Amino acid sequence: MIIMRTDATTEQIEHVVQRVENQGLHAHLSQGEERTVIGVVGDGRPIPPEHFQLLPGVDRILPISRPYKLASREFIQENSQFALDGVSIGGSGIVVIAGPCSVESRSQLLETALAVREAGGHALRGGAFKPRTSPYSFQGLGEAGLELLAEARELTGLPVVSEVMSPDQLPMMVPYVDVLQIGARNMQNFALLHAAGASQHPVLLKRGMSATVEELLMAGEYILSHGNRRVILCERGIRTYETATRNTTDINAIPVLKALTHLPVVLDPSHSTGYWQYVEAIARAGIAAGADGIIVEVHPHPEDALSDGGQSLKPERFAELVLQVKAIAEAIGRSLAPSHAGSPLPTAASGFSPSGGDL
Amino acid sequence: MIIMRTDATTEQIEHVVQRVENQGLHAHLSQGEERTVIGVVGDGRPIPPEHFQLLPGVDRILPISRPYKLASREFIQENSQFALDGVSIGGSGIVVIAGPCSVESRSQLLETALAVREAGGHALRGGAFKPRTSPYSFQGLGEAGLELLAEARELTGLPVVSEVMSPDQLPMMVPYVDVLQIGARNMQNFALLHAAGASQHPVLLKRGMSATVEELLMAGEYILSHGNRRVILCERGIRTYETATRNTTDINAIPVLKALTHLPVVLDPSHSTGYWQYVEAIARAGIAAGADGIIVEVHPHPEDALSDGGQSLKPERFAELVLQVKAIAEAIGRSLAPSHAGSPLPTAASGFSPSGGDL
């Protein structure tokens, strides 16, 4: 939609129309008393507004169509639903992903993994490569951390979610992790989005700290455009002027995303609040608002955590949280996805005792 | 807490200490390898940081105590609970306040009021004086609107909430309304806050569009400082860069406020989203996060509304919303406050038929 200036001349209008038609598009004129508006109609592909906005007499361009396609609910009406190593996400069952911010040691990770499983969690999160604001902070255990995650998976049967920070880490990570997490700071790291798309591995894509919902969908579109359909979108709080919490949970984004896209949507109440005291309330809110799951930080000894201790739940509180999530899920006609809680551990894992030796 | 510069001299430090003590306060020195920090201890009254921040050698001032007192949970540990013409707010019962953005006509208001009552709502909202961004928009019916609100109260038994825009409107409004609403644009209209405090009437105080949680509490403190304890705080969305919704619901503010203050907290999902499509999801989220109630826009014919039609629910949808709120309330161990739904109308009101004549 091209809005002409109130003082645009007939020649200018004709020039714009000509240019539209030169590009194989159709122009529809609408002449008001104040100004002329030219509708540009194409064949379904997005039309870059920059082709017209500088022509003489043009005031503004207003885009009408959405700039993403594969991610949109207009393209796929039904909710996308897919399995993460046995756990299905995107259906009516709510999925709980939990674990420490960083993998710190064998005992820390395995103890947490067992607690997550026992409480009814469905997948294990844990960072081996950590994006840190300061070069002087703990940067993660690297591949040793990935090995521990694989061991935890074997021990508990829980699929593993871990963050990938650059395209060259991908080949190493794929064998170890079930879901590649792309962090908020990398939401528009396009090289990484392309690589994650090409990997055909499930991806949990976090919203950038000041990304719009539309930009999050565009980032998802990068991954989808490689034919990789297993993309989970994650709201993790946005940056605003408010400092009472670490970020501002954009709870509106949950129903907005569910309306605009068929992809599963989860909420990270740990990062979106930054304080363990508020995690339960916001996790409940996320499920009540329609999220398909949550991803939450759990640490057996938050006061000793090397990162994000202040927003981590202790295992007991996490168990309580799962019960609350279940109650809210049922109040809105959904349920907690089936979990391994209560069932015996896979035999291979029986040798581990969390009070045993450490890394 | 006064942080001295790394190059502050002994004389500068002594000068600051002297100034602290001249004001009847105590100074505690803490000498680091890099710099000296001076703790300032008073008698409980707030100490204005500006008295020290410009002294030679001072780097920064870090306030330690909170700047509000009467509103704080440290001052009053128990939840404040009080009645609005029969309905109790601040206890375990969730309160639903609903009605049109603006009072437009007798039939519009009474029809809505009956629908709110029938669905189980507890109070009626409706604006007689409207703050509008444009001088060319509908500005409200004024006192005629207040008379209609009083009639609706008589008809339904629902207490009435309506916005006051300036101190001189207060004497006229008090007889008509049970709760004075102070809107987001007036949250720091201090003349109005003083007048509302002095009125001793219950006040519903909306958070300013870019106010911090602390500023909301300070605005509440203005009212409380007049001895008026019946203050309800309302989260109604904040302004951020995101444009997918009208505002960004700061859902974090719900548990944060419940932690910091004893005052009742409600959520306005209509303004905080701006689209009726998202109101139900966000209303559920608010209750799940711990709000004591919601205030929501309902209109019998949103497409004809003179203001905010796009975010108003139709009565049928509102009835469905009340059921959802009830389900969430029960999932977290609370309940919907008792309502008049199903009980006969007060006799005085029996003559009204919404299909009858209009204003």
Next chain:
Amino acid sequence: MIIMRTDATTEQIEHVVQRVENQGLHAHLSQGEERTVIGVVGDGRPIPPEHFQLLPGVDRILPISRPYKLASREFIQENSQFALDGVSIGGSGIVVIAGPCSVESRSQLLETALAVREAGGHALRGGAFKPRTSPYSFQGLGEAGLELLAEARELTGLPVVSEVMSPDQLPMMVPYVDVLQIGARNMQNFALLHAAGASQHPVLLKRGMSATVEELLMAGEYILSHGNRRVILCERGIRTYETATRNTTDINAIPVLKALTHLPVVLDPSHSTGYWQYVEAIARAGIAAGADGIIVEVHPHPEDALSDGGQSLKPERFAELVLQVKAIAEAIGRSLAPSHAGSPLPTAASGFSPSGGDL
């Protein structure tokens, strides 16, 4: 411009068209391959979008015309220029308004006023009524402060700018002050805007802390709609996530406002930064960007100031600032407006000695 949904039916489109025409407007259809867009053309008056956005089949409404008229440069092409008691604003001469945040005492005000005059400042600012976040902070001297301002005006010949906080203060203030300041917190206090418009007194209107440029223009429109043409717009920083400064100076707003409106535009570098250290740099930037003036806080003893000491310049620094503003003005082909600097004081004032007795 009404954007229909991609699945809108022919009946829905016809229904919208009919409704447009029922309101005496014209509808222009533009049928794309994906969807239909309906242009709505009126007679120049703004068309409220809410009349159409809820009709069946409607996706979105995109407004084309600007919502303000009297303030727009399309309505008045030439810069508005008017005198403030002898000093002309809005022309090529840059105007410097300066003084203390609050009027605190006779000696403080008169000493500052003389320093402002001597340095080449054109008008005196000073608050008698102070909007303060905390009810426990200094709230201004009230009418006693206004009397001191009038005395300072008599002493120096400088016109006086002071903040009005509510409509009922207006009659008292008008005799004392030459320009009524409406503060950021009251930019959408519509009762106050109406009263200021009706007063026919010059108004300096500060942008709200999170107001858009368009909302500032709409607030100005309220005043202009009363026939009061002497409105000065003031950028004073907006609220963002950045905490290194008190506010974020929206320097872009200067050329944007100069493009959209004919009204004079000034910058307040004291509030927009919050630190005296940055005031000079930002004042220079404002003039370089096209502002018609600055309003800046000056205090003879900032470390004793009862409010905003941290952002106030000492008189010596202010004198240096005026020289810098002059240099920048000349670099862009403008000049400092003529001032009283160097000319003898009005005779009536000759009795004052700033070292004399205080209030």
Next chain:
Amino acid sequence: MIIMRTDATTEQIEHVVQRVENQGLHAHLSQGEERTVIGVVGDGRPIPPEHFQLLPGVDRILPISRPYKLASREFIQENSQFALDGVSIGGSGIVVIAGPCSVESRSQLLETALAVREAGGHALRGGAFKPRTSPYSFQGLGEAGLELLAEARELTGLPVVSEVMSPDQLPMMVPYVDVLQIGARNMQNFALLHAAGASQHPVLLKRGMSATVEELLMAGEYILSHGNRRVILCERGIRTYETATRNTTDINAIPVLKALTHLPVVLDPSHSTGYWQYVEAIARAGIAAGADGIIVEVHPHPEDALSDGGQSLKPERFAELVLQVKAIAEAIGRSLAPSHAGSPLPTAASGFSPSGGDL
């Protein structure tokens, strides 16, 4: 600085003190009437707050020292100044970097480069790899673009600035470009920051779209920590609620950065406004506020540009801009850095005619 809760017990205080001392740090107690504050003093290395914030009885942690060191002006008092292939940045001479958003063709680039040189520009910018929100937009010419940049450098003698998007592009780019640009979206791509640091090549680091000034300095610290001292910081606008411009130029960041760091600081008025109409005003403002240079988009035919045409200046306007920058520089006692304008082209380049054949 550890702030204890008002109800912290003596045991809790002692426990915190013990923990502080167990880490080889010193604890200084300051007992107020309301609460106890514990100052933690170390040996100059940053102390991670997470070690203490979860201990029982702790209310909050307030960091006193800055989290960056190599970038700070406390560490290096003098302005860092270094040469980019002949042009010195960080001294009193203002540097103008200009060129197209994307390298699109040989004629487009060489024509622009000649115009930049002729107008008095000091370096050429141009993207070969483009970060684009949409996977369907033009993504840059890649290495072919780099070759054209090298040709333009040979033709004009101007050093070249171009964006690197991932660590694996670095080895290929270093021979072609004089300054590696790290874009806003990659400001916290830590793998890229490490690689750029290790390259020992000059880096122009753009502030992230919602990064704080402190985070920008921390990102710079990543590069500096590899011993690479040639880092230029670039303000390019931040994301706020205001939509009248593409971003909000944080002009305050210029004097704030100049106060906090010794590194050179430049402003990008093209991205920070998004409209060519405002570029000149904001470029002038940046220099007036103390920036060491600007980086600005120039395109011979903006209406045909494949990206960012709306914010690009035509060569004539750019020439005018350089004159304005020079005037402002002189008004604040600086000057435009010496340029090649007017001197003959290097002989090797004499064969090019911009009206000749294209790529």
